[in-house]
Amino acid sequence: MERADCLFYLVTDPATSGWLRSLNPRARSLHDCYREGEDGTLAAGRMVARMLAPLRAAATAAGGEGTEPAVCAAFYGHPAVLVHPARLAAEQARAEGFAVHMLPAISCEDCLFADLGVDPAVPGRVLCDATDFLLRPRRFDTSAALVLLQAGAVGVRRFHSGREPSRAGLRLLAEALGQQYPADHPVVLYEIDPLPPFDPRILRLPLAELAEAPASVVTTLYVTPLPPPAPDVERRLRLQASATAG
Amino acid sequence: MSGSLTVVGTGFLVAGQITPESLACMRGAERLLYLVAEPATKHWLEAECPGAESMHDAFWEGRSRLEAYEEVVERILAPVRAGRQVCAAFYGHPGVFVHPSHEAVRRARAEGFTAFMLPGVSAEDCLFADLGVDPALHGCQSFEASDFVVRRRRVDPRAALVLWQIGALGVTTYSVAPLWNAPGLALLVEALSEIYPAAHEVVVYEAALYPVCEPLVQRVPLADIGRAKVSTYSTLYVPPARQASVDEGMRSRLGLGVAEAEPS
Numbered sequence: 001m002e003r004a005d006c007l008f009y010l011v012t013d014p015a016t017s018g019w020l021r022s023l024n025p026r027a028r029s030l031h032d033c034y035r036e037g038e039d040g041t042l043a044a045g046r047m048v049a050r051m052l053a054p055l056r057a058a059a060t061a062a063g064g065e066g067t068e069p070a071v072c073a074a075f076y077g078h079p080a081v082l083v084h085p086a087r088l089a090a091e092q093a094r095a096e097g098f099a100v101h102m103l104p105a106i107s108c109e110d111c112l113f114a115d116l117g118v119d120p121a122v123p124g125r126v127l128c129d130a131t132d133f134l135l136r137p138r139r140f141d142t143s144a145a146l147v148l149l150q151a152g153a154v155g156v157r158r159f160h161s162g163r164e165p166s167r168a169g170l171r172l173l174a175e176a177l178g179q180q181y182p183a184d185h186p187v188v189l190y191e192i193d194p195l196p197p198f199d200p201r202i203l204r205l206p207l208a209e210l211a212e213a214p215a216s217v218v219t220t221l222y223v224t225p226l227p228p229p230a231p232d233v234e235r236r237l238r239l240q241a242s243a244t245a246g
Numbered sequence: 247m248s249g250s251l252t253v254v255g256t257g258f259l260v261a262g263q264i265t266p267e268s269l270a271c272m273r274g275a276e277r278l279l280y281l282v283a284e285p286a287t288k289h290w291l292e293a294e295c296p297g298a299e300s301m302h303d304a305f306w307e308g309r310s311r312l313e314a315y316e317e318v319v320e321r322i323l324a325p326v327r328a329g330r331q332v333c334a335a336f337y338g339h340p341g342v343f344v345h346p347s348h349e350a351v352r353r354a355r356a357e358g359f360t361a362f363m364l365p366g367v368s369a370e371d372c373l374f375a376d377l378g379v380d381p382a383l384h385g386c387q388s389f390e391a392s393d394f395v396v397r398r399r400r401v402d403p404r405a406a407l408v409l410w411q412i413g414a415l416g417v418t419t420y421s422v423a424p425l426w427n428a429p430g431l432a433l434l435v436e437a438l439s440e441i442y443p444a445a446h447e448v449v450v451y452e453a454a455l456y457p458v459c460e461p462l463v464q465r466v467p468l469a470d471i472g473r474a475k476v477s478t479y480s481t482l483y484v485p486p487a488r489q490a491s492v493d494e495g496m497r498s499r500l501g502l503g504v505a506e507a508e509p510s
Contacts, residue, residue: 118341
């Protein structure tokens with residue numbers, strides 16, 4: 001970020017924005033690509049065009065012989081997790097022959113694991129975008145924890161700057177989960193506060209109260225796991241035998 | 247002053263992925279205990295925080311891992327109980343496939359101490375960035391590999407799958423060997439073949455430990471996992487076999503148009 005010839009960024013608060021500008025005076029926000037009430041994919045398209053523009057300009061000017069500028073794009077959270085402009089820009093840049101690297105970071109889910117004391121490996125976890133979870137029903141293991149990203153923005157495709165959740169979406173989510181979990185099943189509404197020293201918002205409630213719960217547009221829903229299935233005795237014996245053989 | 251516990255993650259790439267918040271906690275702690283994957287991080291950490299104590303000696307060839315974890319938890323808690331501000335550092339994310347970290351926080355809180363965990367960059371985070379896959383685009387399921395095999399955990403092939411610890415199938419004791427159960431991989435392939443076609447391409451992945459190194463990305467047909475280089479650092483990534491279809495009734499209830507229902 002410090003050394004980049006062009007630094008583009010998309011963050012959620014002015015403090016992070018100010019910090020980025022202090023790191024690199026060439027930093028430019030991508031936030032103005034959004035238009036109130038417009039489909040978010042159009043904004044992502046504008047962001048991709050803006051991120052690729054310096055690479056394309058250098059390639060054209062030098063006839064492919066010159067040095068390409070180092071373009072860095074910084075996003076809040078993990079750039080691979082539900083950051084459509086980051087993924088689309090990486091795919092497009094690779095398709096046009098530019099070298100692309102993505103560096104990992106701490107995701108919203110990583111914060112949830114730490115704050116709720118949840119390990120995604122044991123007893124397992126399912127991660128889904130909440131709208132996708134409803135739109136494309138799949139048969140997931142309910143004895144794994146379920147993390148539904150953007151649970152407060154179900155069905156929302158248009159950008160808006162308010163914090164109110166999609167109430168209709170929460171009700172549909174509650175209805176769908178009610179077919180797989182009991183009404184008193186514990187769920188957690190989770191929301192990161194992006195600025196230190198504030199604590200995350202953690203609200204534990206039974207599934208039956210989800211539809212009318214005080215969520216916000218950035219709420220993540222954590223559904224606790226049901227008890228695991230019993231081990232398959234034959235499989236266990238064979239695995240143990242293979243371990244001693246190895 | 248009463249004791250407290252902060253659990254942090256050092257990520258990978260030696261100090262390259264640690265957060266400023268976690269580093270400040272490590273430097274500020276009265277006692278720092280740690281478990282890291284390789285010597286460079288150990289040297290960096292001991293230079294950064296003199297007096298830091300490795301807990302690696304809790305692990306030895308043939309020792310029950312549960313027993314080792316119990317020792318780790320109690321070693322972290324001992325100075326907390328003695329009233330110290332304690333920091334425990336683990337490589338990667340301290341809460342992702344790390345048992346003693348969560349247990350130490352739980353036990354400390356149950357005893358009335360202030361305890362919390364700060365997130366770190368996990369091996370899975372590195373995997374998503376290195377492979378360029380968005381785990382939330384089609385959904386992602388993750389299980390510990392032995393648990394997946396033995397409990398026949400339900401997997402939907404229309405979402406991605408991550409399996410942890412494919413190099414330690416069915417093994418409950420610690421070993422210095424890089425791969426703990428090679429024959430067990432056949433059983434893993436058998437279990438996966440009930441869900442995916444044998445030719446389905448999977449990735450045997452190892453995050454890079456050092457800054458100049460590339461991650462180990464081996465793309466093989468599912469049936470050939472046993473021929474890949476597998477170690478206890480390997481994670482298996484299985485991409486979705488097909489895309490799930492849209493529930494048209496739900497699409498109209500969500501008020502979405504046909505194009506809007508496509509993953510953006």
